[in-house]
Amino acid sequence: MTIVVTGATGSLGRLIIDHLLSRGTQPQQIVGVGRNTAKLAELDALGVSTAVVDYADRASLDAAFAGADTLMLVSGSEVGRRVEQHSNAIDAAKAAGISRIVYTSAPQADTTALILAPEHKATEELLQASGIPFTLLRNGWYTENYESTIAQARATGVYLASSGDGRIASASRTDYAETAAIVLTSDGHEGAVYELSGDVAWDGDEMASALSHVVGRDVVFSSVSPEEHVAALTGAGLDEQTAGFLVALDGNTRDGLLATMTGDMKRLLGRPTTPLREGLAAIA
Structure with a gap:
């Protein structure tokens, strides 16, 4: 093969x-x-x-x-x-x-x-x-998507987002990669649709807590409006199109579109997915 x-x-x-x-x-x-x-x-x-x-x-x-x-x-x-x-x-x-x-x-x-x-x-x-x-x-969502967030939290002590009380069931990229390797090298997956995600859906406060442990300082979650978020991102140098895209993703998070947990990945891996704090620490 x-x-x-x-x-x-x-x-x-x-x-x-x-x-x-x-x-x-x-x-x-x-x-x-x-x-x-x-x-x-x-x-x-x-x-x-x-x-x-x-x-x-x-x-x-x-x-x-x-x-x-x-x-x-x-x-x-x-x-x-x-x-x-x-x-x-x-x-x-x-x-x-x-x-x-x-x-x-x-x-x-x-x-x-x-x-x-x-x-x-x-x-x-x-x-x-x-x-x-x-x-x-x-x-689903990769914990590695927050690499720049770690640097921001280390510098400012703030995790700023317009995701409100929305939750994200993220997992580390290696979890998704290992799942793919398992599917590629085992039988019984033809026609299957696997909804893959982390085992735990976290919110902004839980992300701030995980960041605090990773960067070694207190980090607080600053929940802002979409308009305030766009202003913050463009003020940091992002172009309006990119800023709008990122804020739209936070809107999807508010709507619960990244919070679904089916357990498919845990079952395929035969182990729990990588916890948020551990995944962030590996990036840092």
């Missing part, structure tokens, strides 16, 4: 490969593809086959997928271009005779109002139309 992992030079894709190797998959059974040649060279040194691939370059996809059995389709990072890019990858997989696709989607992608979901919903529809057996890993 040969597994192609897209986005292998990104954080999630590389971790998936690490977990595949730790679970006993032989390096020569893995093809890591991406655009960063320096990071691909690191995989080469482990014995993993690699290829330089651009989602927009169909020929590069065709060459990389040739002879593979399974595609780990890690969703692209270019918001607004994902549907086209994923379509190219799915078409190349079909042409190569790949018999299984595992895709990293978004929570409740087919029904949610989450701002990030539409491109994932469209990709799920492409997978359904492809005729290739697939598994959906609807990844």
